[in-house]
Amino acid sequence: MNSVPEAPGPAHRTEDVAPAQPGGGTALAAHAPLTALRLLETGPRGLTEAEAEERLARHGENTPPVRRTPSLAGRLVQRVREPFTAVLLLLGLVSAAIGSVGTACVILALVTVSCVLRAGGELRADRSVAGLRALVAGTVTVLRRRDPHAARPDERELPAADLVPGDVIRLGPGDLVPADVLLLSSTGLVVGQAQLTGESGPLGKHQASAGSGGAGVGEPGAGLSVPDPATGTALFDEPHLCFQGSTVLAGGGRAVVLATGGETRLAAGHQHTRPRQSAFDRALQGTAWILVRFMLLTPPVVLAADAAVSGRGVAILPFAIAVAVSLTPEMLPVVVTAVLARGAASLAREREVIVRRLPALHDLGAMDVLCLDKTGTLTQDRPVLDRTVNPGGAPDAEVLRWAARNALWTLQLAETPVVDTLDDAILHAATERYGPSCLEDEYEGVAVLPFDPVRRLSTAVLRASDRPGTHLLVVKGAVEAVLERCVLAEAEREELRRTAARYAADGLRLLAVATAERPSRAGPCPYSSADERGLSLRGLVALRDALAPDAPEALRGLRDQGVDVKILTGDHPGTAARVCRELGLQPGAEGVLTADRIDRLADRELAEAVGRVTVFARCTPRHKARVVAALRAAGHTTGFLGDGVNDLAALRSADVGLCPRDAVPTARESADVVLGERPFAAVEPAVTAGRHSSVTLTSYLRVALSSNLGNAVAMLAAALLFPFVPMLPAQVLVQNLFFDAAQLAFAFDRRGPAELRRPAALRPGELLRFITGFGLLNAAADLATFGVLAWTVAGAATEAGQGLFHAGWFTENLLTQAMVMVLLRSGRGMARQRRPGPVPLAAALLAAVGIVLPLTPLGPALGMVTALTAASYALLALILALYGAALVAARRRGVRTPG
Numbered sequence: 068m069n070s071v072p073e074a075p076g077p078a079h080r081t082e083d084v085a086p087a088q089p090g091g092g093t094a095l096a097a098h099a100p101l102t103a104l105r106l107l108e109t110g111p112r113g114l115t116e117a118e119a120e121e122r123l124a125r126h127g128e129n130t131p132p133v134r135r136t137p138s139l140a141g142r143l144v145q146r147v148r149e150p151f152t153a154v155l156l157l158l159g160l161v162s163a164a165i166g167s168v169g170t171a172c173v174i175l176a177l178v179t180v181s182c183v184l185r186a187g188g189e190l191r192a193d194r195s196v197a198g199l200r201a202l203v204a205g206t207v208t209v210l211r212r213r214d215p216h217a218a219r220p221d222e223r224e225l226p227a228a229d230l231v232p233g234d235v236i237r238l239g240p241g242d243l244v245p246a247d248v249l250l251l252s253s254t255g256l257v258v259g260q261a262q263l264t265g266e267s268g269p270l271g272k273h274q275a276s277a278g279s280g281g282a283g284v285g286e287p288g289a290g291l292s293v294p295d296p297a298t299g300t301a302l303f304d305e306p307h308l309c310f311q312g313s314t315v316l317a318g319g320g321r322a323v324v325l326a327t328g329g330e331t332r333l334a335a336g337h338q339h340t341r342p343r344q345s346a347f348d349r350a351l352q353g354t355a356w357i358l359v360r361f362m363l364l365t366p367p368v369v370l371a372a373d374a375a376v377s378g379r380g381v382a383i384l385p386f387a388i389a390v391a392v393s394l395t396p397e398m399l400p401v402v403v404t405a406v407l408a409r410g411a412a413s414l415a416r417e418r419e420v421i422v423r424r425l426p427a428l429h430d431l432g433a434m435d436v437l438c439l440d441k442t443g444t445l446t447q448d449r450p451v452l453d454r455t456v457n458p459g460g461a462p463d464a465e466v467l468r469w470a471a472r473n474a475l476w477t478l479q480l481a482e483t484p485v486v487d488t489l490d491d492a493i494l495h496a497a498t499e500r501y502g503p504s505c506l507e508d509e510y511e512g513v514a515v516l517p518f519d520p521v522r523r524l525s526t527a528v529l530r531a532s533d534r535p536g537t538h539l540l541v542v543k544g545a546v547e548a549v550l551e552r553c554v555l556a557e558a559e560r561e562e563l564r565r566t567a568a569r570y571a572a573d574g575l576r577l578l579a580v581a582t583a584e585r586p587s588r589a590g591p592c593p594y595s596s597a598d599e600r601g602l603s604l605r606g607l608v609a610l611r612d613a614l615a616p617d618a619p620e621a622l623r624g625l626r627d628q629g630v631d632v633k634i635l636t637g638d639h640p641g642t643a644a645r646v647c648r649e650l651g652l653q654p655g656a657e658g659v660l661t662a663d664r665i666d667r668l669a670d671r672e673l674a675e676a677v678g679r680v681t682v683f684a685r686c687t688p689r690h691k692a693r694v695v696a697a698l699r700a701a702g703h704t705t706g707f708l709g710d711g712v713n714d715l716a717a718l719r720s721a722d723v724g725l726c727p728r729d730a731v732p733t734a735r736e737s738a739d740v741v742l743g744e745r746p747f748a749a750v751e752p753a754v755t756a757g758r759h760s761s762v763t764l765t766s767y768l769r770v771a772l773s774s775n776l777g778n779a780v781a782m783l784a785a786a787l788l789f790p791f792v793p794m795l796p797a798q799v800l801v802q803n804l805f806f807d808a809a810q811l812a813f814a815f816d817r818r819g820p821a822e823l824r825r826p827a828a829l830r831p832g833e834l835l836r837f838i839t840g841f842g843l844l845n846a847a848a849d850l851a852t853f854g855v856l857a858w859t860v861a862g863a864a865t866e867a868g869q870g871l872f873h874a875g876w877f878t879e880n881l882l883t884q885a886m887v888m889v890l891l892r893s894g895r896g897m898a899r900q901r902r903p904g905p906v907p908l909a910a911a912l913l914a915a916v917g918i919v920l921p922l923t924p925l926g927p928a929l930g931m932v933t934a935l936t937a938a939s940y941a942l943l944a945l946i947l948a949l950y951g952a953a954l955v956a957a958r959r960r961g962v963r964t965p966g
């Protein structure tokens with residue numbers, strides 16, 4: 068980050084604010100910056116290093132509550148509150164209450180294993196990105212002095228965690244407000260406070276003048292001591308206070324830190340953003356809730372049905388509970404976390420990609436449209452001056468001088484710690500052509516209205532030494548924005564727009580420069596955007612910004628993988644269209660859709676139009692977010708890749724937000740996935756990793772849920788048809804335990820490239836159809852088994868006969884489940900894999916357990932007797948073969964797995 072030299076003191080700086088009147092009502096005066104500084108035992112030049120160190124020891128690190136990672140115990144508590152776990156524990160309690168201690172123990176063991184495995188998986192995932200997190204951790208520009216006698220403070224970039232109350236910091240566009248602060252001075256500062264108040268609109272902030280209303284400060288470093296107003300949000304509207312968790316959208320300022328770490332409003336629970344629910348979260352939760360309802364319904368339904376049919380009363384309850392437990396995919400959270408965590412860990416290790424929200428990995432795999440911001444993402448954002456022309460189109464050096472004066476004074480007077488790249492390029496070109504002292508002339512800056520992406524203008528107010536009593540406004544900005552504020556005949560304006568379009572079609576970035584003379588005004592904030600009118604045009608500045616070298620190839624790769632690419636930019640439509648072609652994309656028959664046309668479309672019309680358009684230009688942050696929302700409304704899983712403060716809203720409204728590592732801090736905070744230093748090298752591997760997770764999870768869910776459902780239905784039907792239960796509760800639970808263990812293999816599943824060629828999403832509707840269809844098929848096979856056993860086992864109704872019966876069904880059940888694991892797992896192209904992966908291996912083990920366990924001493928212990936006749940075995944084998952054939956046929960006929 069470049070830092071800006073100390074500003075020469077515009078009208079509204081701290082030093083100009085009158086100190087509190089002695090005895091003049093501290094309650095009022097406490098709001099003035101100087102009072103705040105005094106109460107915090109600091110000054111406008113910040114703390115000394117020694118003071119800061121002492122305060123850091125006293126107040127602790129400044130870590131925002133949202134970023135603290137929960138401990139293992141914390142994670143376990145979170146798990147227990149989840150629906151599956153809660154229902155399982157409830158079933159366990161009921162079992163204990165009716166005396167089925169064994170069942171209660173098995174349930175407890177299942178819950179414990181599942182919680183521990185999952186919490187461990189999350190912890191591992193966190194650790195794998197912990198090292199990378201330091202690379203993207205927020206830093207702050209802080210003013211600190213080496214010792215109390217140092218005349219000037221040093222401006223330093225410190226980790227936000229090192230901030231202490233009393234520190235003086237600088238804020239600029241794209242910064243995350245790192246603590247609760249009070250503004251000392253500001254220029255055109257606009258913040259977003261959605262995270263705190265839930266209101267996404269931008270809010271202007273400026274320092275309080277002496278004696279103005281607002282909140283006070285109390286003891287040094289005690290944070291905001293004023294009681295929170297009843298409404299809770301009124302404090303957030305105070306113009307002179309900015310709060311941790313807000314984002315700087317435009318302008319900049321200097322501020323003193325009031326509260327850090329646990330003492331901020333954010334830490335006090337003022338957080339409005341609910342954890343975002345992605346497509347994946349919704350799909351998974353929807354499915355989970357359906358299962359939970361089934362589980363809760365099972366025991367009462369069994370009791371009622373049994374009462375109607377055979378009247379065994381509460382004696383049937385342990386069996387009913389065991390069935391409800393076997394219906395639960397206990398390992399679902401474990402497998403989901405493990406699959407996502409493994410994907411995230413390998414991306415972190417191999418590509419330096421940080422997945423900040425694990426479910427985003429699935430959404431990345433499901434993504435079928437990726438929107439990209441142009442400047443800084445597709446281009447290098449290292450603009451170089453190409454030419455300057457006057458309104459007549461002739462080369463004109465004076466235009467560059469005016470643009471450079473605007474840039475120079477913006478740099479000097481705006482409080483932002485980072486230099487705008489366009490301003491930097493203009494200053495660089497001017498000093499290169501006319502020497503370093505070219506701008507030491509009669510003009511001196513008085514005030515600035517810094518650039519913001521909605522106005523698309525930046526204005527410097529200058530005073531000429533030879534023209535007392537007048538001010539000169541130098542305005543530069545997007546061509547359309549400047550032209551509409553210039554005094555021009557309509558024909559002239561139209562001609563200038565055409566000239567601009569010609570340059571833009573050549574791929575140049577354009578700025579127009581205009582000036583206006585005004586009688587001078589005094590006061591702390593003498594000019595506003597309303598004054599940017601009646602301008603006279605000085606000319607156009609054209610700059611060239613090269614493409615990111617690996618962008619074209621990466622975009623081609625994405626399109627080959629079935630991801631549609633769109634460009635959303637604040638730039639001129641001509642420049643955008645040209646960049647689009649250079650990237651090998653076709654702008655499409657409808658051409659470029661500009662913001663003014665987007666404004667004329669209703670949400671529904673926009674959702675229809677977005678699919679056909681590739682380039683969207685002159686977008687403000689709101690337009691970018693609207694286009695993304697429209698794509699989602701049209702049914703696309705939409706990603707957004709951007710790096711700037713004008714991309715924040717879109718990053719948040721996308722299914723998955725991505726940003727390069729060098730994006731502005733707020734963008735990194737809003738993104739789900741932070742790519743490495745060369746973002747395009749990582750995009751494709753990240754998408755592939757996402758698809759891997761998505762395909763694996765979908766196939767796991769299909770296998771687990773259809774088997775569980777089939778088994779539960781078959782057992783319930785059998786229990787009602789026969790005077791005895793088809794499996795003893797202990798047998799149900801043991802076979803469930805083995806099936807769960809085998810399914811853990813999905814966490815290590817491998818996928819062939821053929822399955823990863825297209826976007827892969829988990830669709831709840833499709834999943835439910837699949838598990839109902841295959842669940843019923845499974846139930847049919849189970850019932851056929853039941854029939855065969857009842858027919859071939861002599862005296863199935865007697866005690867000894869039941870042992871045979873149970874053993875037969877136990878084996879058959881595990882064998883069918885093993886078969887389902889193999890046959891329903893694979894997508895197309897899987898058969899060609901040579902080495903058997905972990906899932907077929909686990910299935911083989913499961914089958915072996917099914918055959919061997921009844922023969923071991925455990926068999927009789929669980930109430931199984933193995934002396935089936937050869938005829939029984941032959942018939943069971945036949946059922947198995949028929950079931951396998953039916954599975955394969957059903958897979959062929961209809962329901963395809965993704966890939």
Ligand SMILES: Nc1ncnc2c1ncn2[C@@H]1O[C@H](COP(=O)(O)OP(=O)(O)OP(=O)(O)O)[C@@H](O)[C@H]1O
Nearest residue numbers: 440441442518520523525543544545636637638713
């Ligand atoms: N510092 C500046 N001073 C004056 N005008 C500017 C400045 N920066 C940008 N502009 C103008 O405002 C327009 C919009 O800028 P914005 O930052 O919203 O998007 P962008 O950088 O052009 O593109 P993208 O959205 O792809 O990042 C620019 O195209 C340019 O014409």
Ligand SMILES: [Mg+2]
Nearest residue numbers: 440442443711
């Ligand atoms: Mg940008």
